[in-house]
Amino acid sequence: MAIFGRRKPQSFTEFKETMRATPDADGVTRVFSRELWDDPKIGNFLREVGLAPDDARNILPTAEDYIALFAAAKQRLHERTEAFNRDMRARYGYCHAVPFLVIDHTIWDGEHGAFLYAQMKLIGFDEWNVLMLAGDVRTKEACDLAGHPGTVPAITEVMTKRVIDWKQRHDVALEAFGVTATGGQGITREQYEAEHDILRREIVDNVGWMKPRIISELLRIQG
Structure with a gap:
């Protein structure tokens, strides 16, 4: 029997199709x-x-909701950057630090970005994903900060592979929950949410693990 003219889902693939945006x-x-x-x-x-x-x-959320969400997060980042520079200027007399995103904008704006912000509820401008790096040579020398390298293809490549892996793991959990929803033996909503929370924490923790290693490598390269 059709539901409002559409056949009800018989498989998880069809079930996911009914969940399209x-x-x-x-x-x-x-x-x-x-x-x-x-x-x-x-x-x-x-x-x-x-x-x-x-x-x-x-x-x-609608596209407008996401635009507002990103704008608010970007404003918070601007305010944190200003506060960081004020504090460093008070210590060293000069500072022009700029933010560096570990998971960079090419990933957020690409095909895997929606997984991070729509499914994991993560925003790239928030502190968990940001390093403050020197925007000029004077700041690097005065404040003992690594210089901002711009986009680093090697880091982007590593993080893209990890995001793809995280997304695949989430899809497995979502599929198991979907099997339950369509009458099979999968996992409960509570189990799915627990898997989701574990994965989200792993993403944040992995980026945190990357930060000192990125700084160390930049300082090594930059001398």
Whole structure:
């Protein structure tokens, strides 16, 4: 039987297709679309795990929401950079530091960026992903900071491979949850959320692990 003219999903591939980012008839884009809640099997499962169509966690942000989110994060980064430079100027008399993103803008703006900000709820401008590096030679010498290298292809390549791996691991967990949602033996919502949280923490921790190593390598190269 079709749901609003569409056949209900019979496989996880079809189930994921129903979760694509397109608005429902009321103009709201949901993780689990409204029509899924009218399916006896899937709708009952979603209610049993404590979800509802209009829960905040079931509503996907719009493009405008993301634009506002990124703008606010970029403003926070600007304010942190200004505060860092004021503090360093008070210590050393001069400082022009600029932010360096460990997972850089080419990744965030590329095909894997949505995984980081939409699924992992991470924003690249936030402190976890930022290093303050010298924007000029005077700052490098006066403040003992590594010089800002611009975009570093080797770092971008390493982080891209890691992001792809993290995304694949998330897809495995999402698929297991989707199998449960379509009536199979997968994992519960609680188990999926636990896997999600572990993965998110691993991403943040891995970037934190990278920071001192990036600084050390820059200082070695720059002398």
